[in-house]
Amino acid sequence: MTLTQTRTTIPEEAKKEGLLAVVISRAVQATRTADAAVTRATEAVHGVVTPIGWAVIAGAALALLIGYGWGWLELIALGWGLAVLVAAASVWLIGRGAGSIRLVLPSPRVVVGEPAEARLIAASPGGRRFGGVQLELPVGRRVVERVLPALPRGRAFDEQFRIPTERRGVIAIGPARTVRADPIGLMRREFVWSDTVDLHVHPRTVPIAALSSGFIRDLEGTPTRDLTASDIAFHALREYVPGDDRRFIHWRSSAKTGTFMVRQFEETRRSRLMVLLDLDPGAYTDEAEFELAVSAAASVGARAIRDARTVSFVVSGHASTAGIRQNAMRELPTVSRDRLLDALCLVETEETAVMLPDVARAAAESLAGVSLAFLVTGTARGIAPLRSAATRLPPGVETIAVQCAPEGEATARTIAGLTVFGIGYLEDLRAMLARSASVA
Template structure:
């Protein structure tokens, strides 16, 4: 006997439960979508109605309720008048226009004091008239306002904005927006046309010629007083001792003396410059001192990068227990370095300068010169302590900044301390050091 395929019957109750679950799931999804849509609509309304508009709307609704409840026709008329006023303000905002507004920042990087500008360009490629609204452009903490005139088809309007560059930093520009509002101020509609751009205001720097000759002479490696058995800088001959490399035997001298003589070399090291910028608030007597210190440190670092030197730029980091910490800024290019210096500021709870120097010396190897840049409130004691944390054989120069002060140069226990009042003083000091070296 052949058995045919069996058919499983689903109980009626289970089928009804499955249908009910599907219906409930769809209802929940529709409710969630409606809630999201309603929430978006509420947020849109909240972003359009001004506080004055909410007051007028609430007053109108209250007037209608009270007027109809107590039969006060005058109050009812007032309520409807306020509601109509709100409706008229809403109709005033209808329409976006076919225009376009572009934000242009021609130069994204400038130096303190240089002229910088941004441009807003409005065009109307459509058939409908575009304009008659207010243009707003946030620039830093301020908002620049202009009235956009009505533009016919193909019309174009351009306006320029001056950007303040009196202080180092990053100035946010934008987003550019147009604002349409009713004459009473019940509703306000903003249309954003661009992203936020940034203008980087770099610290002022001066060219330092000393780094290209004299002050740091070993671009590919300069001889030191440390002697080694193999290098490129020949020093002298000495007698052969077991274990010496036979490749360095000087055969002519060995033949003359009758004793094996080997070459001895001076160990050469590649130059590596370390610039340490003190960020502790107590190290500076004023903001002007700190700005001069940033410019001085940036000048040294930028010149070293331009000369293709190995350079590490270190600033004070957060204090962690008894050990100081340091933060290293990027030095892959001059722009990357001065971009990072746009945002450095004095801080209260940072490591002391000696702790920063110690942390940097432990992290960085192959140093040949360390430049410590600080203010006049930093005494000689902390400078000597910071210099003592640097490995032996590394020259240490401290630069103390005092705006409009007299340039000074002194040596304190092997530490060279320069006092500068202007950036040009730093260039002269380093040039003199290079000529003496």
């Protein structure tokens, strides 16, 4: 074989091998496509045929098999009758029932007890007539069912559904779907038209007075509206009065006006407020006490956020075998009032919750600069654990314990430096804090 022949033969063999590889690759791809199509078809069939339908199909196949095998005309007639029944049920699945369905939630957040509604708008494209299709809307654990009426062309189905908001929580609404099914229940075909939306049912809160207690003067704090003669946040110039520190005389302005002028400053203060909500079920006599405690803690946290104070909202963590301090506390987001209340929608008592003194100790170790702490719990929690929790906080922290007893008598007492409020209504907390602010 010459060099020329070699150069001619090798490309021909390469072409054959390349063609074979392409054929094999396309065959594998076609096989995968066929498998995917079969899988999709199988899933579609499984999603359409109900358990009753599968039983009827199996009965028809068995009757025809035995009937033709043994020559039993009765079984053959029964088998074909069941087959015709399945074929007739399939006719009910034709069509979608609507061109578009929109789920509208006017407000994603409501307060417990407030009315809330979801709106469904169904329309058909091109003005085609639709109707007679079942419409389902999951609302929490229940399903709202309606039948789309046979509306004239160009008109839409528009209806509002009431959402129960008797209890705090997050209610999943949707997805809206239409269902086509035969009267016997052999076939069922669902069309999903919308995503699932969440409705946050916030705990009830009351507006309380500004939390003026627990402030610590600090040069690295936040400027306030209170004026002082010495600080770092400059406010204005004023005339010198006897007793002013001469170090703060502004000589250039004094030379221009001919009168001694001194600098005036805004006082800067530091205040980190901590709200600790007890999640131990043993601290509450019933669910109503816990709901009142959640509302009380939420009211304090919301007011602190409104006042732009540095606030940490802490709840009991989970006890673990690895060490109680690792999971003794959890912080809820406080970047905004809505974020805090959204998180409180999901807070519940837990059997594995860490005891209140251990939560307070973990908070003291994790949160620096706390100057005012609220311990919110139930009446089943005695005074001793409250005092123990208060002693776990750093010295100088003003601590207020709030014990919640629905419809109970409002009380206020001080025990060994610990202020204990007993409230029966949220309005009691507002009144007690306002009274404390006036006394301070």
